Amino acid sequence: MTHELKEILHGYRQASTLGIEAVLATVVALSGSSYRGAGVRMLVLENGAAFGAVSGGCVEKEIHLQAAAVFKSGVPRMMTYDGRYRLGCEGILHILLEPFRPEAGLARAFEEQLRHRSAFRMDSHYFLEDGPDPRMGSVLILEEGRFSVRGGFSPGPDTLLFEGHLPPLMRLLILGAEHDAVQLTAMASQLGWEVIVVVGADDARGTDHFKGALQVLSTMPETLDSALVDRQTAVILMTHSYSKDLKYLLRLSRATPAYLGILGPAHRRERLLGELLERDPEVVEAFLEGIHGPAGLDLAAESPQEIAISIIAEILSATRGSRPIPLREKQGAIHQR
Numbered sequence: 619m620t621h622e623l624k625e626i627l628h629g630y631r632q633a634s635t636l637g638i639e640a641v642l643a644t645v646v647a648l649s650g651s652s653y654r655g656a657g658v659r660m661l662v663l664e665n666g667a668a669f670g671a672v673s674g675g676c677v678e679k680e681i682h683l684q685a686a687a688v689f690k691s692g693v694p695r696m697m698t699y700d701g702r703y704r705l706g707c708e709g710i711l712h713i714l715l716e717p718f719r720p721e722a723g724l725a726r727a728f729e730e731q732l733r734h735r736s737a738f739r740m741d742s743h744y745f746l747e748d749g750p751d752p753r754m755g756s757v758l759i760l761e762e763g764r765f766s767v768r769g770g771f772s773p774g775p776d777t778l779l780f781e782g783h784l785p786p787l788m789r790l791l792i793l794g795a796e797h798d799a800v801q802l803t804a805m806a807s808q809l810g811w812e813v814i815v816v817v818g819a820d821d822a823r824g825t826d827h828f829k830g831a832l833q834v835l836s837t838m839p840e841t842l843d844s845a846l847v848d849r850q851t852a853v854i855l856m857t858h859s860y861s862k863d864l865k866y867l868l869r870l871s872r873a874t875p876a877y878l879g880i881l882g883p884a885h886r887r888e889r890l891l892g893e894l895l896e897r898d899p900e901v902v903e904a905f906l907e908g909i910h911g912p913a914g915l916d917l918a919a920e921s922p923q924e925i926a927i928s929i930i931a932e933i934l935s936a937t938r939g940s941r942p943i944p945l946r947e948k949q950g951a952i953h954q955r
Contacts, residue, residue, distance in 0.1 A: 619657060620784045621810025622670045623740070624732065626661040627725055629669030630718055639664040640718040641685040642767055644756060645672050646744045646780040647712040657782040661718060664689050676701070677711060687750070688715045694754040694768070696744055714744045716755050717768050724758060724765035731760045735786040735848060743777035753777055786850045787812050788937070791875075793842075793866050794856035795821060798881075798922040802854065803828045805926045814846060839865035844873050852877035852933045854913055860886070867894050871901045877936045878905075879913030879929060887911035915942055 630640050641662045648656050660670035660678065662685045671678060677699050684697045694716035701709050731738050739759040745751055755771040757764050766772070788811045792799050795817040803813050807830025814833045817823060825831045835842075839862055847853060853875045855863045863880065867890060870878070880887050891906060914928035915935070935942050 629661050633663050641688045642718040643681045644714045644742050646714050646742045649710050693750040695750045719769050721765045721769050727760045727762040737785050740782040742780040743773040789851040791853045801922040802926040804830050842869050847873040847875050851875050854879045856881040877933045878909050880911035
């Protein structure tokens with residue numbers, strides 16, 4: 619959800635330059651079935667536009683209607699959406715609506731937080747009772763300090779508290795430049811991931827070729843900056859070159875990615891890992907066990923687009939500790955982890 623907050627701040631900057639007021643909607647509590655979990659947010663603009671979503675669409679109309687009172691009064695408001703009496707999800711959502719007028723310095727501090735790739739928190743103070751109350755509001759807690767999303771707001775001791783713990787943006791490091799890398803870049807960027815594509819040292823292609831990429835780096839495997847890889851980074855080897863894949867594995871053998879996938883059949887993976895051990899016998903077992911190859915889930919994928927979907931699905935499964943099964947076979951709530 620970090621990428622959604624980034625989108626919200628971007629939307630606010632656009633609106634504020636035009637003098638358009640904004641209201642932040644945050645799901646602070648829920649019970650029963652819901653499309654998404656607690657902590658999801660959206661920004662509603664006075665002109666009817668919106669950034670982000672808290673459901674599949676059924677709740678958003680009601681949020682727009684109730685946000686009108688917040689635009690008029692400037693006072694935060696709690697609303698309850700009871701899906702038991704409507705079509706769609708059957709849960710009860712408690713949603714905090716508050717004027718979105720961030721303190722000075724919040725946007726810059728947030729961008730620095732993203733650049734440092736460290737986790738942060740967003741606290742929402744609320745009451746469950748529907749209606750307006752100036753004691754409600756949200757505070758963003760960053761490395762540089764605490765920033766209210768409504769200038770001058772200071773939470774009182776008597777409110778309920780929802781703590782939203784937010785990780786750094788998910789990063790995808792794509793090692794390869796063929797057509798399948800182009801498709802994977804486009805799809806991963808749609809999820810709000812930071813996509814970095816690594817091409818050959820003599821390859822002049824840039825972000826205009828890899829739509830959605832944050833960066834395109836031209837480098838040799840031996841000079842790849844391993845600092846690009848942290849515990850919130852997924853890496854996919856898809857150079858279609860055995861020698862290049864091996865060199866990248868050697869370069870990354872001391873890294874701790876959230877996911878490391880290798881494109882290609884199982885026998886190719888075994889050959890790569892065998893030669894990796896020969897050249898680097900000190901490589902730790904955890905690194906080897908964390909390699910996914912062939913990369914992707916078995917979705918009977920054939921086209922580059924379908925292969926990209928299968929790889930993204932496996933990354934989500936691996937990084938969230940979830941075993942892929944049909945939801946009809948899942949016991950308990952969908953969002954339960």
